[in-house]
Amino acid sequence: AQSVAQPEDQVNVAEGNPLTVKCTYSVSGNPYLFWYVQYPNRGLQFLLKYITGDNLVKGSYGFEAEFNKSQTSFHLKKPSALVSDSALYFCAVSPFGNEKLTFGTGTRLTIIP
Amino acid sequence: NAGVTQTPKFQVLKTGQSMTLQCAQDMNHNSMYWYRQDPGMGLRLIYYSASEGTTDKGEVPNGYNVSRLNKREFSLRLESAAPSQTSVYFCASSERDYSSTDTQYFGPGTRLTVL
Numbered sequence: 389a390q391s392v393a394q395p396e397d398q399v400n401v402a403e404g405n406p407l408t409v410k411c412t413y414s415v416s417g418n419p420y421l422f423w424y425v426q427y428p429n430r431g432l433q434f435l436l437k438y439i440t441g442d443n444l445v446k447g448s449y450g451f452e453a454e455f456n457k458s459q460t461s462f463h464l465k466k467p468s469a470l471v472s473d474s475a476l477y478f479c480a481v482s483p484f485g486n487e488k489l490t491f492g493t494g495t496r497l498t499i500i501p
Numbered sequence: 502n503a504g505v506t507q508t509p510k511f512q513v514l515k516t517g518q519s520m521t522l523q524c525a526q527d528m529n530h531n532s533m534y535w536y537r538q539d540p541g542m543g544l545r546l547i548y549y550s551a552s553e554g555t556t557d558k559g560e561v562p563n564g565y566n567v568s569r570l571n572k573r574e575f576s577l578r579l580e581s582a583a584p585s586q587t588s589v590y591f592c593a594s595s596e597r598d599y600s601s602t603d604t605q606y607f608g609p610g611t612r613l614t615v616l
Contacts, residue, residue, distance in 0.1 A: 429609075430609060430610075431591055431607035431608050431610050432544075432593075433607070434604050434605070434606065478544065488546060488559070491543040491544040491545075492543055
Protein backbone atom coordinates (compact mmCIF):
# COMPACT_ATOMS: atom_id res chain seq x y z
CA ALA A 389 0.00 0.00 0.00
CA GLN A 390 1.19 3.50 -0.73
CA SER A 391 1.77 6.18 1.89
CA VAL A 392 2.84 9.80 2.17
CA ALA A 393 4.60 11.53 5.04
CA GLN A 394 4.68 15.26 5.61
CA PRO A 395 6.97 15.48 8.63
CA GLU A 396 6.18 19.09 9.53
CA ASP A 397 2.71 20.09 10.68
CA GLN A 398 3.68 23.77 10.60
CA VAL A 399 6.30 25.75 8.69
CA ASN A 400 6.93 29.46 9.32
CA VAL A 401 8.93 31.52 6.82
CA ALA A 402 9.67 35.22 6.63
CA GLU A 403 8.31 37.01 3.59
CA GLY A 404 10.91 37.12 0.81
CA ASN A 405 12.81 34.09 2.08
CA PRO A 406 12.90 30.77 0.24
CA LEU A 407 10.47 28.14 1.47
CA THR A 408 10.48 24.34 1.48
CA VAL A 409 7.62 22.02 2.40
CA LYS A 410 8.77 18.44 2.78
CA CYS A 411 7.18 15.25 1.49
CA THR A 412 8.37 11.66 1.39
CA TYR A 413 6.47 8.76 -0.08
CA SER A 414 6.29 4.99 -0.26
CA VAL A 415 4.79 3.23 -3.26
CA SER A 416 5.27 0.08 -5.31
CA GLY A 417 6.65 0.87 -8.71
CA ASN A 418 6.92 4.30 -10.27
CA PRO A 419 5.01 7.04 -8.49
CA TYR A 420 2.76 9.81 -9.65
CA LEU A 421 3.24 12.71 -7.21
CA PHE A 422 1.09 15.77 -6.63
CA TRP A 423 1.00 18.94 -4.58
CA TYR A 424 -2.27 20.63 -3.71
CA VAL A 425 -2.93 23.83 -1.76
CA GLN A 426 -5.96 24.62 0.38
CA TYR A 427 -6.83 28.17 1.34
CA PRO A 428 -9.16 28.77 4.31
CA ASN A 429 -12.71 27.51 3.73
CA ARG A 430 -11.89 26.44 0.20
CA GLY A 431 -11.39 23.17 -1.64
CA LEU A 432 -8.01 21.86 -2.72
CA GLN A 433 -6.35 23.48 -5.70
CA PHE A 434 -3.86 21.66 -7.91
CA LEU A 435 -0.33 23.12 -7.85
CA LEU A 436 1.86 20.70 -9.76
CA LYS A 437 2.53 17.03 -10.50
CA TYR A 438 5.36 14.71 -11.39
CA ILE A 439 4.63 11.89 -13.82
CA THR A 440 7.90 11.23 -15.57
CA GLY A 441 10.82 13.08 -17.12
CA ASP A 442 12.62 16.07 -15.61
CA ASN A 443 12.99 15.74 -11.85
CA LEU A 444 12.29 19.46 -11.35
CA VAL A 445 8.64 20.25 -11.89
CA LYS A 446 7.32 23.79 -12.15
CA GLY A 447 3.78 24.66 -11.18
CA SER A 448 1.37 27.45 -10.37
CA TYR A 449 2.15 30.63 -8.41
CA GLY A 450 5.94 30.21 -8.78
CA PHE A 451 6.11 26.90 -6.94
CA GLU A 452 8.33 24.03 -7.99
CA ALA A 453 9.07 20.57 -6.65
CA GLU A 454 11.99 18.23 -6.98
CA PHE A 455 11.52 14.50 -7.39
CA ASN A 456 14.31 12.50 -5.76
CA LYS A 457 13.91 8.79 -6.38
CA SER A 458 16.77 7.65 -4.17
CA GLN A 459 15.41 9.58 -1.19
CA THR A 460 11.76 8.94 -2.13
CA SER A 461 11.07 12.62 -1.67
CA PHE A 462 9.09 15.29 -3.47
CA HIS A 463 9.72 18.55 -1.64
CA LEU A 464 7.82 21.71 -2.59
CA LYS A 465 9.88 24.88 -2.98
CA LYS A 466 9.59 28.54 -3.82
CA PRO A 467 12.52 30.99 -4.09
CA SER A 468 10.79 33.95 -2.46
CA ALA A 469 7.76 33.55 -0.19
CA LEU A 470 4.73 35.81 -0.31
CA VAL A 471 2.24 36.41 2.52
CA SER A 472 -0.44 35.14 0.13
CA ASP A 473 1.31 31.74 0.08
CA SER A 474 0.04 31.11 3.61
CA ALA A 475 -2.19 28.04 3.35
CA LEU A 476 -2.40 24.31 3.98
CA TYR A 477 -0.35 22.19 1.59
CA PHE A 478 -0.95 18.54 0.77
CA CYS A 479 1.33 16.08 -0.94
CA ALA A 480 -0.28 13.06 -2.63
CA VAL A 481 0.95 9.90 -4.34
CA SER A 482 -0.46 7.27 -6.64
CA PRO A 483 1.18 4.21 -8.14
CA PHE A 484 1.61 4.30 -11.87
CA GLY A 485 -1.55 3.17 -13.57
CA ASN A 486 -3.78 3.55 -10.53
CA GLU A 487 -5.96 6.59 -10.09
CA LYS A 488 -6.45 6.37 -6.34
CA LEU A 489 -4.52 9.11 -4.61
CA THR A 490 -3.17 8.83 -1.08
CA PHE A 491 -2.77 12.18 0.67
CA GLY A 492 -0.40 13.28 3.38
CA THR A 493 -1.70 14.89 6.54
CA GLY A 494 -0.88 18.39 5.35
CA THR A 495 1.58 21.14 6.30
CA ARG A 496 0.37 24.56 7.37
CA LEU A 497 2.61 27.19 5.84
CA THR A 498 2.63 30.63 7.42
CA ILE A 499 4.51 33.48 5.79
CA ILE A 500 5.43 36.18 8.27
CA PRO A 501 5.45 39.76 6.97
CA ASN B 502 -17.63 26.76 -16.39
CA ALA B 503 -18.23 26.24 -12.65
CA GLY B 504 -15.93 23.22 -12.25
CA VAL B 505 -17.02 21.05 -9.31
CA THR B 506 -19.95 22.25 -7.23
CA GLN B 507 -21.23 20.86 -3.94
CA THR B 508 -24.41 21.40 -1.95
CA PRO B 509 -25.02 22.19 0.82
CA LYS B 510 -22.03 24.15 2.12
CA PHE B 511 -22.95 23.60 5.76
CA GLN B 512 -25.21 21.10 7.50
CA VAL B 513 -26.01 20.19 11.08
CA LEU B 514 -27.65 16.84 11.75
CA LYS B 515 -28.79 14.97 14.83
CA THR B 516 -27.56 11.44 15.40
CA GLY B 517 -29.64 9.00 13.37
CA GLN B 518 -30.81 11.50 10.76
CA SER B 519 -30.11 10.92 7.09
CA MET B 520 -28.98 13.27 4.36
CA THR B 521 -27.53 13.35 0.86
CA LEU B 522 -24.59 15.47 -0.22
CA GLN B 523 -24.76 16.51 -3.83
CA CYS B 524 -21.88 16.96 -6.24
CA ALA B 525 -21.84 17.97 -9.88
CA GLN B 526 -19.08 18.68 -12.41
CA ASP B 527 -19.32 20.37 -15.77
CA MET B 528 -15.92 19.35 -17.15
CA ASN B 529 -17.14 16.13 -18.79
CA HIS B 530 -14.88 14.12 -16.51
CA ASN B 531 -15.17 10.36 -16.29
CA SER B 532 -14.12 9.80 -12.70
CA MET B 533 -15.56 11.27 -9.52
CA TYR B 534 -14.59 10.91 -5.86
CA TRP B 535 -15.78 11.58 -2.34
CA TYR B 536 -13.27 12.38 0.40
CA ARG B 537 -13.53 13.36 4.02
CA GLN B 538 -11.04 15.69 5.69
CA ASP B 539 -10.38 15.43 9.40
CA PRO B 540 -7.80 17.39 11.42
CA GLY B 541 -4.40 15.72 11.40
CA MET B 542 -5.53 13.00 9.00
CA GLY B 543 -5.42 14.61 5.60
CA LEU B 544 -7.99 13.49 3.04
CA ARG B 545 -9.34 9.97 3.04
CA LEU B 546 -11.19 8.44 0.12
CA ILE B 547 -14.73 7.29 0.92
CA TYR B 548 -16.00 6.13 -2.49
CA TYR B 549 -15.15 6.71 -6.10
CA SER B 550 -16.68 6.20 -9.49
CA ALA B 551 -14.58 5.52 -12.56
CA SER B 552 -17.49 6.01 -14.93
CA GLU B 553 -21.24 6.42 -15.05
CA GLY B 554 -22.92 3.43 -13.48
CA THR B 555 -19.90 2.18 -11.53
CA THR B 556 -18.85 2.82 -7.96
CA ASP B 557 -16.17 1.37 -5.69
CA LYS B 558 -15.24 1.59 -2.05
CA GLY B 559 -12.33 3.65 -0.90
CA GLU B 560 -10.48 3.67 2.39
CA VAL B 561 -13.38 4.59 4.72
CA PRO B 562 -16.73 3.55 3.15
CA ASN B 563 -18.59 2.35 6.26
CA GLY B 564 -21.73 4.36 7.01
CA TYR B 565 -21.95 5.83 3.51
CA ASN B 566 -23.60 5.04 0.19
CA VAL B 567 -23.10 6.67 -3.18
CA SER B 568 -24.92 7.04 -6.46
CA ARG B 569 -23.44 8.00 -9.80
CA LEU B 570 -26.64 9.44 -11.21
CA ASN B 571 -25.14 10.33 -14.59
CA LYS B 572 -21.78 11.50 -15.88
CA ARG B 573 -22.15 14.89 -14.16
CA GLU B 574 -23.49 13.96 -10.74
CA PHE B 575 -22.19 11.87 -7.86
CA SER B 576 -24.06 11.91 -4.54
CA LEU B 577 -23.04 10.73 -1.08
CA ARG B 578 -25.68 9.53 1.36
CA LEU B 579 -25.51 9.12 5.11
CA GLU B 580 -28.35 6.79 6.08
CA SER B 581 -28.02 7.16 9.84
CA ALA B 582 -25.61 9.89 10.81
CA ALA B 583 -23.18 9.41 13.70
CA PRO B 584 -20.99 11.96 15.52
CA SER B 585 -17.93 10.20 14.03
CA GLN B 586 -19.11 11.43 10.63
CA THR B 587 -18.59 15.04 11.62
CA SER B 588 -16.12 16.19 9.01
CA VAL B 589 -15.56 18.27 5.92
CA TYR B 590 -16.55 16.41 2.78
CA PHE B 591 -14.98 17.07 -0.60
CA CYS B 592 -16.05 15.90 -4.00
CA ALA B 593 -13.50 15.71 -6.81
CA SER B 594 -13.38 14.72 -10.46
CA SER B 595 -10.75 13.74 -12.99
CA GLU B 596 -10.80 13.32 -16.72
CA ARG B 597 -9.54 9.80 -17.20
CA ASP B 598 -10.71 6.40 -16.09
CA TYR B 599 -8.88 3.61 -14.26
CA SER B 600 -6.13 3.35 -16.81
CA SER B 601 -4.04 6.22 -15.51
CA THR B 602 -3.70 8.77 -12.78
CA ASP B 603 -4.91 12.20 -13.69
CA THR B 604 -5.21 15.52 -11.91
CA GLN B 605 -8.20 15.68 -9.61
CA TYR B 606 -10.23 18.88 -9.30
CA PHE B 607 -11.99 19.58 -6.05
CA GLY B 608 -15.24 21.21 -5.02
CA PRO B 609 -15.46 23.78 -2.21
CA GLY B 610 -16.53 21.26 0.41
CA THR B 611 -19.46 20.58 2.75
CA ARG B 612 -18.94 21.10 6.46
CA LEU B 613 -21.08 18.55 8.30
CA THR B 614 -21.67 18.45 12.03
CA VAL B 615 -23.49 15.54 13.66
CA LEU B 616 -24.72 16.21 17.18
